[in-house]
Amino acid sequence: MRRTEPPLRLLAAACGLALIVGLWPVPASAAPRRGAILAVGAESQYANVIGQIGGRAVRVTAVLRNPNTDPHSFESSPSVARQIASARLIVQNGLGYDAFMNDIERATPSPGRRIVTVQRLLGLPDSTPNPHLWYSPRTMPAVARAIETALAAIAPSERQYFAANLVRFERSLGPWRRAIASFRRAHRAIAVAVSEPVADDLLNALGVRIATPFRLQADLMNGVDPAPEDIALQTNLFAQHRVRAFVYNAQVVDPVTAAFRAAAERAHVPIVAVYETMPEPGYDYQRWMLAEVRALERAVSARRSTERL
Secondary structure: OOOOOOHHHHHHHHOOOOOOOEEEOOOHHHOOOOOOEEEEEEEHHHHHHHHHHHHHHEEEEEEEOOOOOOOOOOOOOHHHHHHHHHOOEEEEOOOOOOHHHHHHHHHOOOOOOEEEEHHHHOOOOOOOOOOOHHHOOOHHHHHHHHHHHHHHHHOHHHHHHHHHHHHHHHHHOHHHHHHHHHHHHHOOOOEEEEOOOOOHHHHHHOOOEEOOOHHHHHHHHOOOOOOHHHHHHHHHHHHOOOOOOEEEEOOOOOHHHHHHHHHHHHOOOOEEEEOOOOOOOOOOHHHHHHHHHHHHHHHHHHOOOEOOO
């Protein structure tokens, strides 16, 4: 997703699709109780983790949650402002990715509101080039701990319940971590091409070499026309079979990325879809991340594409 701080991008976003807002479902056994803590996740993956830690004690809204739409096209609405105004806990990404949240929070001040900004939680400077923080294996454990701390402060009587949910969440990350370790052992320093830096942090954790220049990734992420020499370089990665897979942002398609995908298909380079918001239904955060690792494993080992999770 493009950063949304620069005025021109804010103006472009205002011309886009309507905002996607929805109540994040929690398991029936943990249905929100009456008087539950109202919480908002700017992106569905953060809302999902709030729901896992808060369980029956929270009622969670996800602002951006539809994996079938381009999240770069965004338009706020009064309903979003109302949800944020009433929220006692908000989790947002930062790094300009969801700057609209800051605008709404300033317009709807609440002294009791707790805000977890993942950028600040991880100690990342504003110059951090890749805002897709949730693909890093170190991000969500830190976010989950911050959520547990915030919820315990809001509802001290539920402290033990939140702590138990946190332990359960951290344990549930085990299959993903083991899959990462297994991939690193089996596939040392293989090369892939990407369209945008969406999953770069996960690819780095897997020990994968990203052959696409970051300047090309950044241009595509920010809606800038790439340099012709970068387009030629990327196309040659496929034609010369210098990469084992094409990791493709399935949520954002433009003529350049569509041409790259076609070039990969012509060269029989497997395509692996990645997303900026969590695929639905059937996934929670940890199952989503595990599915992405398994999709790349299929691409590398069996030359099989996963064009949609």
